[in-house]
Amino acid sequence: MTVPRLPRWIKPQLTRLAKEAPSGDGWLHEVKYDGYRMHARIDGRDIKLLTRTGLDWSHRYRRTIEALGELKVKSAYIDGELCALNADGVPVFSRLQAAMDENKTDQLVFFAFDLLFLNGRSTAQLPLTQRKEKLKRLFKREIGGLRYSEHVLGDGPQFRAHACKFGLEGAISKQADRPYAPGDRGIWLKSKCLNREEFIVVGWTDPEGNRSHIGALLLGYYTDDGRLHYAGRAGTGITDKELKRLAGVLTPLHAPKMPLVAPPPRDSRFGSPLKLSKVHWVRPELVVEVTYLTWTEDNLLRQVSYQGQREDKPANQVVRVIPHPPRTR
Template identity: 40%
Template sequence: MARAPGKPRTTLKRVARRMADPAPRRIGLSKQLGAEPAPMPGFIEPALASLVADAPKGERWVHEIKFDGYRVQACIRDGSVRLLTRGGLDWTEKFGDQLSHALTGLPVEQAIIDGELVAENELGASDFSALQNALKAGNTGRLLYYAFDLLYLDGHDLRQLPLSRRRDLLGDLLLEPADPVRFSEHFEASGDVVKRHACQLKFEGIISKSLDDPYRSGRAGIWLKVKCSSRQEFVVAGYVPSTASGTAIGSLVLGAFMGERLQHVGRVGTGFTQATARDLYERLEARRAATSPFAGRLTVAARKGVRFVRPELVAEIEFRGWSSDGLLRHASFRGLREDKPAGEVAIEVPKRGPEQPEVTGRG
């Protein structure tokens, strides 16, 4: 929760500098933060949101816009910063100097911030395709970083504090403008109302978070996501060449893991620019495989014209639902997800959230 306008700002960095002796400095900051001193950890596995059919209800929950970008953990230490993907890859150089300079200018000595890196489209909504195009062109000036959680601050691990307290502290750090770093605002209105407005404004959906809980890595059921449309990541297991060009793809053959078994989920043949179709052709030709990577045998129709590849690339796909035989309907390619390993891609099914009925099937 952001500090009310006009309220005096207490900067932890300034408090620490006023304390000459290390012992009272630790005691003072610990009391102010409500957290015990701890060494700065390395990469922290991110908290992940579970897909549900409807937003949760009640005062326990707050709701944020679901951004369509790369999850990024910003690790600030003594004037330098590392920007890590959700899998722990160091992409600091890839994201350019502007973001790093803004983060190192924050009033902290050490911090770990959780957020999302995005690029916005002409409507002002985050857009994954726009982000990929900006990174490919080296146009990092278009990037924005929406910070939504604070995990570590000046010698103190904050993960055991409730979300409400962590967001108070994060709001303190971001009171002064530090473009392209922005505070991800939350809404305390009813979740279904927030979701309806988010969908009207062409956002991907919302994330609902429990105010009273600590930060928990993985899917702990205290962060929930509700989407405006069906969109998931799938593994690229093959492709069909374009009929108009010998050096471009016409469609991708997709799958998702069920345990260690790769399950066929259909094809996607729209959403590609000519440049993207050629780029995918080059990437996939380098990964050609002699046999199908799927656990089960495909039908004659599903195998027709397919060149199989090693299941290493992950594509984000928007679609309208599932057919009766378990295949994607009206699928459209959104981009490659180079921040997510293929082995973690599974079919997401909306689960029962708080005060919600059980949801069965895939839709």
């Protein structure tokens, strides 16, 4: 009999955005964590933290690696999220980025929410509820920097409402009886408290007044046909320190031509006029996360606030539909 080998990397199961968490007893609901999606691969004393694209980031989080080494397992493959918490225990993405920038990652917390392999056996084909039962047993003993992600069954709208009340990002709802499905976007749903998404930086404007380094970031996204569309600007929520850092990251990405399928509108009812002559275009490689109020009818973001850079997500994965596509006759 062939013993299953611990996978080197498993493509993560993904989520689909929903306006509300689903109701019904067939759904399991967890907190949506505001951090970096990470897979913990444990093979004896060889422990790795892998990103959503399979990159080995173990060297960045030595304390988390040490904590995972305290789990009583021979081998395991755990899906989870690495977060930085505020004083109330709420994950805050900007704190995670700051911890990485300052190389102070000892206080990060890895929230484990799925188990795909355990002690020589694949568990990925088991129903989610059974996978989580096995996972929870690994976390009977409290280990600093590690937490098991609790869940509730049924009543998704109420769960999401409570998550929003406590200042969390939202809820993740999962079909409780389904196996793990790498890359799938239909079995797991995310419903957010704030509109919060990743976008690609396509350019930046010159600063004005007392502001230094960068005025605003110009944002974009891909559609399924591979075309890059303009989404709007992000200027608020960026500290002076972050403006300086972003300028250093964006300067080497300078592009001689606009990477968008169509130029941004020069005027908008919800912002100051955009002077294209003062825009510095860049190669579409840098991904950032922002919050926003809504999309305008002309497909521009309103009341955008910068949250941080997403080093864990490649630009080609920032794909969405056009919010208000033109009507066809």
